[in-house]
Amino acid sequence: MMHAAITLRLDADNPWPGLESYCEDAQGFFYGRVHECEKLFKKVLDAPVTVLFGRSGLGKTSLLHAGLFPLLRNENYLPIYVRFDLKAGTASLSRQLHEAVRTAIHTEAPDAPLPQDDESLWEYLHRADLELWSTRNYLLTPVIVLDQFEELFTLGDGIPGQVDAFKYDLADLAENRIPAGLAARIRNDPTEARRFDLRSHNCKLLVSLREDFLPHLEDWCRFIPALGRSRMRLLPLSTEEAFDAVYKPAEHLMTPGLARQVIGIIAGAGLHSGADSLPEDVEVPADVEPTLLSLVCRELNEERKRLGKSAFDEQLVEEHGRSTIPNYYTSCVSGMRPEVAEFIENQLITKTGFRDFEAVEDTVPSRLTHEELDQLIDSRLVRLAEYHGTQRIELIHDVLTGTVRDHRDRREAEEDRRRAEEAKEREKQALAAAAEQERQALAQAAKLREAELNRERLAERDRRLESEKAAARRLKRLLAALAIACVVAVGCAGWALRERADAQTSSREALIDRLYADSQLMLGELSTQGSHDVKLMQMLLAAQAIPSTLPARKYELLTTLNKERDLVKLIDLPTSTKSVAFNRDGSRLVSGGEDKTVRVWGVDGRLIAQMVHDDKVSSVAFSPDGSRVVSGGEDKTVRVWGVDGRLIAQMVHGDKVSSVAFSPDGTRIASAGKDSTVRVWNALTHLQVGSPLIHAGAVNSVAFSPDGTRIATAGNERLIRLYSTETNRLIGYLPGHEAAINTLVFHPDNRHLASSSSDGTIRLWDVGWQRMVGHDDDVWAGFFDDGRRIGSGSRDRTVRWWSPASGRPIGEPLTIDDADIQYLFPVDENRLLSFGSDDDARLWDARTRTPLGEPLRIPGNPRILTADTSVTRIVAQLEPREAQVYGAAKMQPVGNRIVPTEDIWTMTLSDDGRILATGGVYGTVELWDTDTGARLGSSMNDGGGAVSSIAFDDEGSMLAVGYEDYTLRLWRTDTSALAGRPMNLDDAVTTAVAFSPDGRTLASGGDDGGVRLWNVRDQSRLGAPVRVHFGSVTNVEFSPDGTKLLSASDDNTLRIWPVLPANPELLCDKLTHFMTRDQWKKTVSSEIQYRNVCDLPESEYAG
Structure with a gap:
């Protein structure tokens, strides 16, 4: 296990760490990430598992150490930093995690009991008597931070067994599942359960990784859904944030103008493009990579100290600000043996350019001397990291890999050129020797050929004499008559026997079940037959076509159609193709x-x-x-x-x-x-x-x-x-x-x-139907103008309009220059609604960006604010168990205050604003008249846990309610009675819900980033969940015609996608041919009559 190896100490004369990450002690020098720190801190507090992702070089590790960890400690959380050693022969990943937790608790809570060697981490953290008291006598909650998690998908390829085993242990922690071994012990001895608090969740998890590996993390989400529920994307610094990062820790060293000049070099001049300057037509990115910024600042500061300057000046910045990284690497290896650069370029990055490690004991003295290693460490090019007691050498940051790879490629190209010249010279010499040998061989061959011709002349004479004798013998032969034996097959076995009856009903139903099951296993890439989409579609269509006495099955068909919704046509060929x-x-x-x-x-x-x-x-x-x-x-x-x-x-x-x-x-x-x-x-x-x-x-x-x-x-x-x-x-x-x-x-x-x-x-x-990206924070969205436009609002204080047909923005984003605004939403094409940090709400003219009337001043600190579709009513939660309705026209209270029987956990207005539904912390849903504040009907509670989301249907006769026990229920508003059975969401909490315009379909969005469709009539699920977002879904909405579904997420994106009917023809449309009769016999059954379900050509492949 690799501990946090951040050793550079910062002070007033050295305020930037360069390529190293900021350590926790350096929080006083860490600027530019205030919003990100607060957002990540809130996500960690709100969710048991959080995923932080972003590009390499954006400072994820610094954000954790210098930003998040101090905030956690202030609230009596214990951050436990872990980076795994993924080399073969090291301790298992679960053991490394176990050791990290043990070490941290021993350090921060010395009187607490420690985990035993034979005790799983889940068992330790669920001990019934476990309490972790700090040295300051505060109760601590562990937060396990797994940094650089992408290495499980790169370096982890070398130890796949360990990675797979760790996935199960991580799933137990993340999903709070009882480990299989413990469950077996409890079954054998029920008293064993008394040792544990099985329902507690005594720790939090944070996973940090590069965003280009999110698709790989998605594969884990099918097994660990919690990895998809709460996510935060780290973006580059804006120019203003970059200014804070440069200037605030060094106000005594530079002027604001010089700080902006440094930022301009990085943001617009060459470290991104690789050139000394950029012409005016080149677009300048509006963001800055923190690692590049820190490196340039550190190198400029080192140059300042070498020149004996007390502060930065324009000459220093202009002459030394560019080409920092290439020069930095060159200066580190210059004057050293060529073998040193070869070691760095061959051993410390992989062939494809990812950072790698090498053990010190395998390197010194066989490849590097102790003095050379010390020199590289002193220059901050490499660092030593401890892996479970073994010291390893690594590049100090991923941002160096591009430069190292370029040097390696140039060196290898030069070596290739030299080898090619040597090979060419050897080839020239070999050709000359071969020519002489060939000349000698030809002369010898001429002599041999002459002798061979003489032998052939004698042999030809002998063959002619023998041929004449053979001809005479053939004339004496007589042709023999051939006897023809005719065998006539007699008798009839009985013509036109009746076609055998179909297999027994039970056998046919079993066959249909097998075809459905095999197709879904193939779809999930879990089949022993491999994954073959054409075959699985054909199997599914065959299952649909075989006569059955049971009702038609829609789940498997809809699951396949939704998973392949972006696929228009699938053409399978026996070979791969090329193009010109x-x-x-x-x-x-x-x-x-x-x-x-x-x-x-x-x-x-x-x-x-x-x-x-x-x-x-x-x-x-x-x-x-x-x-x-x-x-x-x-x-x-x-x-x-x-x-x-x-x-x-x-x-x-x-x-x-x-x-x-x-x-x-x-x-x-x-x-x-x-x-x-x-x-x-x-x-x-x-x-x-x-x-x-x-x-x-x-x-x-x-x-x-x-x-x-x-x-x-x-x-x-x-x-x-x-x-x-x-x-x-x-x-x-x-x-x-x-x-x-x-x-x-x-x-x-x-x-x-x-x-x-x-x-x-x-x-x-x-x-x-791809994601719509344009916001920088949590997003809410809806259809406008009868479905002709999509409007979205966000915490980034912008409103955007989008085309539902193309998913592209319409016009420029709308924003209002008011620092107090926290949320901005579209009401219609003419009005915007804002909620502010000063606890007010107000309407704005979308064209002039000026206020419409007076703001709504809300007393206290409202946790929840909601409004109806046309913003005629606004409701604010004033106290945990108290809410007030306001009229948007005059921004004044309407009716009496609403006082539910439980603390309010969520609330929603009907489309016309006449009825308010509140959901409580213990699962109680109540309806209220917004004109008077009076309760309507009886309260609704079926023991489902805290209410997470509520939606009215268009007629207001039905409520869809999501609960934190991973269920979704329907209630009738006229009788307050439960309608049908609960719908199970498979370990996901419903965070958004919506009815289709005809009221027949229900859409629910979850904290796992998935969207699920349900049949309102019988509460059956219409296909498997569709994962469309990286973060929690914030709202869902059907288009007015019900053919499209819009979803928004706190991953800062929107997604619009088609709502597909359970129609086999849609699957047929994706194919170019149907299986042959022989394939039917092998795949379906030789006892069931062949059916070309799609009326397509019968062939094994397309074409």
């Missing part, structure tokens, strides 16, 4: 191949130009105007050419380039490589724009959408990623392929995307 590129008008063709050559052709076959790479050419593309060609090769370069063959520019990608593409407007080039990155380049200046898009495997294909707003990438990860070109953020992903994806192509309609894979399939996807 034309220019836009089809008059020219560009090709590249293994001969290292790019060729431009006319469609008449005429060669127009040819250009040469240093290695095989893997990808080519024309610019939109046809004047340029971009090519990528295995020589690790991206090259731009004129169509006349002139080289315009050459960019270094970092590893073999597998795919290149021009943006539709010709201003950007994207390149994908085997180094697990996609890089975006300015097509005019040929400088890199922004940071590389990091993937978890080699990237084989990249494509721009026709409107230029999205980049699609795919490769060995077996999933497609979609990025926003405006922000370079991940906005969605499409899993489904079962092997590496080779090519991606957008359809001109901008909505469909085709992918081909080594799994032998081509898939056509509908990418029109």
Whole structure:
């Protein structure tokens, strides 16, 4: 287990740690993350399990140590930091976690009992008598922090057994499940349960990882749903936050103007692009990476001290601010043996560029001397980290891996060139020797051939004589008559026997169950038959078509349709496919191949130009105007050419380039490589724009959408990623392929995307229903203008309008310059509603951004505020068991105060604002007349736990109520009676709920990021949960026609997706053929008559 190895001590003369993380003691120097600290702190307090994610280099570890941990300690929480050692031969991951908890408790609560070696962590934390008292005599609650969790998906590949075992132990802690071993002991001896408080949750978990590994975490969420319920995304610093991080710890060292100049260097000049300066046409990112900022500040400060300056000045910043990271690395290894750089570049990063470790005992003195290691540590290039008693060497931060990899690639390229020259010389010598040997061999062969000809002449004479004798013997032979034996088959076995009756009803039903079960196992990639989407769809359709006496089954069909909702067409082929590129008008063709050559052709076959790479050419593309060609090769370069063959520019990608593409407007080039990155380049200046898009495997294909707003990438990860070109953020992903994806192509309609894979399939996807990204905090959203627009509001104090058809923003975001506003929501196209930190609410003119009337001054500190659809009524919770209705027109109280029988946990107004529903902490739901404050009918309670969400149907006759016991119930408002049976949500709490316009379907959103659909009539689930968000769902709403569902989340995104009926034809539409009769016999049954369910061609593969 790796302890927090943050050793740099900060002081007034050294206020930045550079590439090291801030330690907890350095909280006085940690600025720029106030909002993030408070938000993460609140999430940790509110949820048993929290996930923090963000790009590498954004300071997640610093946020934990210097931001979160002090806040936790102030509230008597005990942060326990853990980073696992994932090398083979180390202690198990569960044992490492056990040891970390033991050490922390022994240090902070010395009088507390410690976990025994044979006692699981779950058992220890659920001891009935466990109390952890600090040295200051406060009761402590542990918060276990698992940092750099992505290493379980990278370095963990080397110890898959350990990772799988740990997943079970983590699930027990996260889900508060009784471990299987303990459950067995309790069954054998019920008195064993007295030792434990089985329902307590005496600790909290926080998992921190890089956001490019979120798809891998999603696989764990199926087993540990809590990992999807409460999440927070860490973003780069804004320029104002960056200013705080630079200036506030060093006001005595620089002026505000110099601080902004430093930020300008990082945000706009070259550390992102790799150049000394950027032309005016290059977009400057509006955010700053904290790690780069800290490194530049530290290096500038070191230069200040070397020059003997008492403070920063403009000359210092201007002369030394650029090229900090490359210079930093070069200065660290310069003057040292070449083997030192080779060790760093080969052992401390993986082949694909991820940070790796090496044990000190395996390195010193065999590869490095003690003096060399000390020098690297002193220069802050590497650090020692303790792994379960063993010291390991690692780069001090991920941000260095790009520079180290570039140095390695240049060194290897030079070595390759040298080896190639040596090989060429050896080949030349070998050819000369071979030519002499061949000359001698030819002379010898001529002599031998002459002797062979003489022997052949004698042999030919002998063959002629023997042939004449054989002919004479054949003439004496007589032809023998052949006897023909005819055997006539007689007798009839009985013609046209009746077709055998179908199998017994029980056998047929068992067969249908097997087909349904096997199809769902394949869908979940759990089948021993492997995962094959065409086969599972055909099996599901066969099960639907076989006659049955039982009611039609919708669950499996809807589950499959929802999981494959983005899939339009699935084409399975016996082999993988390749492609070539034309220019836009089809008059020219560009090709590249293994001969290292790019060729431009006319469609008449005429060669127009040819250009040469240093290695095989893997990808080519024309610019939109046809004047340029971009090519990528295995020589690790991206090259731009004129169509006349002139080289315009050459960019270094970092590893073999597998795919290149021009943006539709010709201003950007994207390149994908085997180094697990996609890089975006300015097509005019040929400088890199922004940071590389990091993937978890080699990237084989990249494509721009026709409107230029999205980049699609795919490769060995077996999933497609979609990025926003405006922000370079991940906005969605499409899993489904079962092997590496080779090519991606957008359809001109901008909505469909085709992918081909080594799994032998081509898939056509509908990418029109992807996440809508634009807010920076929790989001609420709804349909407006009869479903023609979507409006969203957020804690980021902005309102946005979106197109339901494309999912793209309409116009610019609306915001109001008022620091007191905490939430801003759209009411209609003319009005906005805000809730403020000063406990007031007010309406605004959306066009002029000016207040409409007086604000609503709410006494106290309301925990819950709600309003009806048209904002005629606003309700505020004034006390735990007290609420007040206000009229929005005059912002004055209406009726008496509402006093429920329990503390209010949630409340909702009917659409017309006439009725208020309150939900209590112990599960009681009550209805109230908002005009008078009087209760309507009887209270409703079925023992479901605290109420988490409430929704009215359109007629106001039915209530849907979510409870924290993971159930959802329906109540009749006229009788206060329960309608039907409770609906079970599988360990998810309902955080949002909505009825469809016809009242027949119910949608619920959960704290696991999933959305579930239910049949209101019989409370049956309409398919499996659909995971559409990374965080808790904040609201759901059907479109007015009921065909679409909108969901919003505290992962700062919206999602709109189709509500699909249980129609087998929708599944047929995704296929190009149906199984053959032989396949039917093998897959379905030889006893059931073949049925072509989809009326498609019968074949084993498409085509």
